[in-house]
Amino acid sequence: xxxxxxxxxxxxxxxxxxxxxxERFAPARSIAPTMxxxxxxxxxxxxxxxxxxxxxxxGKAESAAIDFARLGPPLPRAYEWVxxxxxxxxxxxxxxxxxxxxPATLETDPLVYQGGSGVLLGPRDPIPLADPxxxxxxxxxxxxxxxxxxxGTTKDEASRYVRLLMLAxxxxxxxxxxxxxxxxxxxxxxxxxxxxSPFAITPDELGGAxxxxxxxxxxxxxxxxxxxxxxxxxxxxxxxxxxLIAHLAKTRAFTAGTIVGSGxxxxxxxxxxxxxxxxxxxxxxxxxxxPATEFLKVGDRVRIEMQSASGASLFGAIEQEVVPFTKGRx
Amino acid sequence: xxxxxxxxxxxxxxxxxxxxxxERFAPARSIAPTMxxxxxxxxxxxxxxxxxxxxxxxGKAESAAIDFARLGPPLPRAYEWVxxxxxxxxxxxxxxxxxxxxPATLETDPLVYQGGSGVLLGPRDPIPLADPxxxxxxxxxxxxxxxxxxxGTTKDEASRYVRLLMLAxxxxxxxxxxxxxxxxxxxxxxxxxxxxSPFAITPDELGGAxxxxxxxxxxxxxxxxxxxxxxxxxxxxxxxxxxLIAHLAKTRAFTAGTIVGSGxxxxxxxxxxxxxxxxxxxxxxxxxxxPATEFLKVGDRVRIEMQSASGASLFGAIEQEVVPFTKGRx
Numbered sequence: 001x002x003x004x005x006x007x008x009x010x011x012x013x014x015x016x017x018x019x020x021x022x023e024r025f026a027p028a029r030s031i032a033p034t035m036x037x038x039x040x041x042x043x044x045x046x047x048x049x050x051x052x053x054x055x056x057x058x059g060k061a062e063s064a065a066i067d068f069a070r071l072g073p074p075l076p077r078a079y080e081w082v083x084x085x086x087x088x089x090x091x092x093x094x095x096x097x098x099x100x101x102x103p104a105t106l107e108t109d110p111l112v113y114q115g116g117s118g119v120l121l122g123p124r125d126p127i128p129l130a131d132p133x134x135x136x137x138x139x140x141x142x143x144x145x146x147x148x149x150x151x152g153t154t155k156d157e158a159s160r161y162v163r164l165l166m167l168a169x170x171x172x173x174x175x176x177x178x179x180x181x182x183x184x185x186x187x188x189x190x191x192x193x194x195x196x197s198p199f200a201i202t203p204d205e206l207g208g209a210x211x212x213x214x215x216x217x218x219x220x221x222x223x224x225x226x227x228x229x230x231x232x233x234x235x236x237x238x239x240x241x242x243x244l245i246a247h248l249a250k251t252r253a254f255t256a257g258t259i260v261g262s263g264x265x266x267x268x269x270x271x272x273x274x275x276x277x278x279x280x281x282x283x284x285x286x287x288x289x290x291p292a293t294e295f296l297k298v299g300d301r302v303r304i305e306m307q308s309a310s311g312a313s314l315f316g317a318i319e320q321e322v323v324p325f326t327k328g329r330x
Numbered sequence: 331x332x333x334x335x336x337x338x339x340x341x342x343x344x345x346x347x348x349x350x351x352x353e354r355f356a357p358a359r360s361i362a363p364t365m366x367x368x369x370x371x372x373x374x375x376x377x378x379x380x381x382x383x384x385x386x387x388x389g390k391a392e393s394a395a396i397d398f399a400r401l402g403p404p405l406p407r408a409y410e411w412v413x414x415x416x417x418x419x420x421x422x423x424x425x426x427x428x429x430x431x432x433p434a435t436l437e438t439d440p441l442v443y444q445g446g447s448g449v450l451l452g453p454r455d456p457i458p459l460a461d462p463x464x465x466x467x468x469x470x471x472x473x474x475x476x477x478x479x480x481x482g483t484t485k486d487e488a489s490r491y492v493r494l495l496m497l498a499x500x501x502x503x504x505x506x507x508x509x510x511x512x513x514x515x516x517x518x519x520x521x522x523x524x525x526x527s528p529f530a531i532t533p534d535e536l537g538g539a540x541x542x543x544x545x546x547x548x549x550x551x552x553x554x555x556x557x558x559x560x561x562x563x564x565x566x567x568x569x570x571x572x573x574l575i576a577h578l579a580k581t582r583a584f585t586a587g588t589i590v591g592s593g594x595x596x597x598x599x600x601x602x603x604x605x606x607x608x609x610x611x612x613x614x615x616x617x618x619x620x621p622a623t624e625f626l627k628v629g630d631r632v633r634i635e636m637q638s639a640s641g642a643s644l645f646g647a648i649e650q651e652v653v654p655f656t657k658g659r660x
Contacts, residue, residue, distance in 0.1 A: 011370060011585070040341060077585050079407050079448035085515070103513040113515040114444040118409035118585035130482070130581070151522075152460070152657040173581060183433040185415070185443040186516015192481075192581045251460070251503060251522045255341075255407050255448035327482040 001053045002199040003028075003164065004316075005035050005072040007122070012036060013072045017053045018199055019063070022316055026052055026061040035075050035200070039256040042147055042163055066198075068316065072122040074166055074200035075145070079255050081117035081194060082248055083141070083170055084110055085263035086239040090279060093266070097282040098178055110239040110247045113186050115170070117259070121195035123318045127171055129298060130325035135175030136296040138320075140221040140275035140304045141168040142233050143261040144241050145200060146254050153249035158213065158242035165206065165215065167197035167304055167315045168261055174278055174295060194261075197304070198316030205314060213240030215306070217314075219265045221275050222303040228280070229273025233265045233306070296322050331383045332529040333358075333494065334646075335365050335402040337452070342366060343402045347383045348529055349393070352646055356382055356391040365405050365530070369586040372477055372493055396528075398646065402452040404496055404530035405475070409585050411447035411524060412578055413471070413500055414440055415593035416569040420609060423596070427612040428508055440569040440577045443516050445500070447589070451525035453648045457501055459628060460655035465505030466626040468650075470551040470605035470634045471498040472563050473591040474571050475530060476584050483579040488543065488572035495536065495545065497527035497634055497645045498591055504608055504625060524591075527634070528646030535644060543570030545636070547644075549595045551605050552633040558610070559603025563595045563636070626652050 002018035004025065012034040016025040031048045032038035038045045055061035085091055088106060095102050103111070121127070129136050145164040153161065176190040203210045209217045216234030220227065239247070244260055265275045274280045281291035296302070305317040332348035334355065342364040346355040361378045362368035368375045385391035415421055418436060425432050433441070451457070459466050475494040483491065506520040539546045546564030550557065569577070574590055595605045604610045611621035626632070635647040 077409050079409060080446055082446075082518075100514070105509070105513065109509070109513065111513055111515050112518050114446060114518060116410055116412075116444060116582055116584075117447070118588050119583045128481070134581070150658060151458070151655065176581070179435070179439070181514050183435065183439065183441055184430070184511050184516075185441050186514075188412075188442050188444060188578070189581045193583070248518070251464070251506070251519045252446055253449045253523070254446075258448050325481065328480060 001050055001202045002205065003035060003038070003049065003074060003201070004199050005074050005076060007070050007072045012076050017049055017056055018066065019056045022199065022313055023066060024056065024063040025066050026056045026063045028052060036257050039145065039147065039163060042256065068198055069124050071124070071198050073120040073196035074164070075257055075259065076120060078117040078120060078257050078259050080258040081115040081120070081261070082112055082258065083115050083261035083263060084112045084239065084244045086110065086237045086244060087263055087266040088238045089236060089268045090264040090266035093279045093282045097278050097285070107238065110244055111263070112244065112248065115191055115194060119193050121193045123195065123198040123316060125195060125320060126323040127195070127320050128325035129296070129322050132297055133175060134173040136322065137172045137174050137277045138221070138296065138302045139170040139172055139264040140219055141170050141261045141264060142215050142219060143168050143259050146245070146256065146258040146260060148256045149245065149249055149254040149258065151249055151251065151253040153245060155242045155246040158245035161245065162203060162241065164200040164202060166200045166259070167219070167306060167318060169195040169302060169304055169318050169320060170261060170264070171195065172276070195318055195320055197318050201315060209308070213242035217306055217308070219275060219304070219306050224301050227273065229275050231265050231267035231272040231275060233262065236267050237262060298322050298324050331380055331532045332535065333365060333368070333379065333404060334529050335404050335406060337400050337402045342406050347379055347386055348396065349386045352529065352643055353396060354386065354393040355396050356386045356393045358382060366587050369475065369477065369493060372586065398528055399454050401454065401528050403450040403526035404494070405587055405589065406450060408447040408450060408587050408589050410588040411445040411450070411591070412442055412588065413445050413591035413593060414442045414569065414574045416440065416567045416574060417593055417596040418568045419566060419598045420594040420596035423609045423612045427608050427615070437568065440574055441593070442574065442577065445521055445524060449523050451523045453525065453528040453646060455525060455650060456653040457525070457650050458655035459626070459652050462627055463505060464503040466652060467502045467504050467607045468551070468626065468632045469500040469502055469594040470549055471500050471591045471594060472545050472549065473498050473589050476575070476586065476588040476590060478586045479575065479579055479584040479588065481579055481581065481583040483575060485572045485576040488575035491575065492533060492571065494530040494532060496530045496589070497549070497636060497648060499525040499632060499634055499648050499650060500591060500594070501525065502606070525648055525650055527648050531645060539638070543572035547636055547638070549605060549634070549636050554631050557603065559605050561595050561597035561602040561605060563592065566597050567592060628652050628654050
């Protein structure tokens with residue numbers, strides 16, 4: 001089942017069910033007004049949403065064509081956005097780029113940071129850039145949306161709390177990061193609003209590609225129409241989503257609608273390209289002594305998409321353009 | 331005006347208006363069902379809530395006595411909880427306790443971290459402790475609740491976005507912090523659910539004590555009935571809430587209901603005591619070579635309150651007891 005949020009002038013938009021082809025939708029507001037409301041009452045709501053999805057696929061529900069420009073992020077504002085960094089290759093390359101060592105516990109203790117979740121971007125929303133010197137970068141990720149997750153949840157229990165999956169562009173201001181990390185409190189200014197894919201999908205939509213808490217499919221990113229990378233999101237995800245959930249739940253509980261990210265998808269094989277420019281720049285430094293790739297500038301376009309083995313777009317595409325920041329416009 | 335949230339079995343509870351004496355309340359659900367709903371439509375809702383508060387104080391509204399055990403945190407789940415660390419004395423002492431240097435930009439660049447906001451504790455909720463070795467500590471703080479705050483908001487503009495003030499107990503697991511900070515991504519497991527005061531109050535309730543983005547009153551903390559500290563929250567708040575808001579808004583916008591904390595209130599004068607045990611332990615180390623104070627254990631009780639110059643409890647008291655953590659109970 002694919003779900004999405006249609007902007008309607010309200011803060012949280014309207015929940016819609018999307019057909020298998022990702023082209024038409026049926027309003028679901030009679031079942032649950034918003035995505036958050038659906039997640040809040042998932043056990044009761046899910047079967048009714050699935051019935052609507054089946055009717056939609058059978059041509060038996062009132063439907064309309066999706067206008068992707070009108071879609072918000074599946075959760076326009078979420079109660080938590082916790083981003084992991086589960087691909088070791090990404091950590092090693094990005095730390096090298098900052099002249100920093102990877103942490104000693106790289107392979108045993110997951111890296112996670114708490115991101116801002118009150119203002120999130122839709123799949124076609126522009127990325128506002130106030131200062132090109134900030135070093136704007138994209139980060140293509142896979143993420144899961146949790147149901148109510150108790151403190152003390154173990155890795156073995158984690159799968160039962162995964163309600164939905166999405167793609168994310170975890171927008172990053174690279175040049176603000178080193179000074180923030182030097183202060184010791186983690187990221188804040190360096191992580192502006194994150195963008196999400198058009199659709200949030202249930203794990204069964206991925207079939208056998210969803211296993212062991214990983215999505216075993218390539219995640220493709222294009223920059224200005226050229227393929228930047230197509231790394232496989234599966235085998236090199238050192239910590240699975242189940243590992244990440246167990247790590248998060250050690251001392252805390254999570255409310256329905258909490259989003260957990262994989263971190264930048266990254267493969268050790270350079271032929272698979274990159275899911276962020278920081279990695280490409282680091283590879284250039286290693287090979288040529290200095291980076292040739294610039295960070296994003298106004299007018300640049302980023303596209304992120306994941307296709308099934310048969311070529312269907314699973315989450316719809318994130319397609320964003322960098323625009324100048326104008327105060328007072330959001 | 332004092333507002334609060336009454337638990338009613340729903341996730342977000344019911345908005346209530348509290349009388350000036352902090353003893354009786356009138357349900358406000360006919361004006362706005364929840365605190366978040368009130369903040370979402372503040373300009374329209376605020377005058378109606380104030381009219382109800384006036385009727386309540388005049389004995390002209392239906393009212394009932396407050397049962398503090400039934401109060402949730404004013405926002406049972408918030409879209410963001412961003413905690414500053416604006417009292418330089420606290421930073422210096424706590425870093426000393428960890429054997430770390432204060433950051434080079436201590437006095438020019440505010441320290442802030444993004445906290446978990448999906449699960450928050452009410453003023454009488456117990457603090458569950460799974461492992462005494464984690465080093466449970468309290469941190470008494472003042473915080474503000476924002477309205478919609480645009481990216482690029484300056485210090486001079488910040489006051490217009492402060493809707494409400496609260497007190498917080500930013501519960502901390504001291505012994506989990508060093509390993510987390512060593513990884514470079516900031517706090518996560520070391521910061522379990524934060525507790526908030528019974529009432530969220532409008533700035534005018536503070537009269538002249540609210541000025542320059544600071545609350546110029548002592549914040550009192552008791553541990554097991556003994557006064558732990560009564561530092562003034564005003565003059566030594568190096569970065570005001572307006573400074574903090576401008577810092578946060580440099581690269582991001584914030585949705586209504588975002589909570590911003592001051593960090594642990596701390597005065598350089600040791601006679602004012604402490605708002606967290608880490609500071610007391612550091613003072614013991616400096617004076618006697620080793621700490622005598624233990625971190626919190628099951629059965630310990632923490633009380634946090636702020637009184638006006640005339641002795642009235644402004645926010646009601648946070649009163650929490652440490653209890654053993656039981657998986658499956660929240």
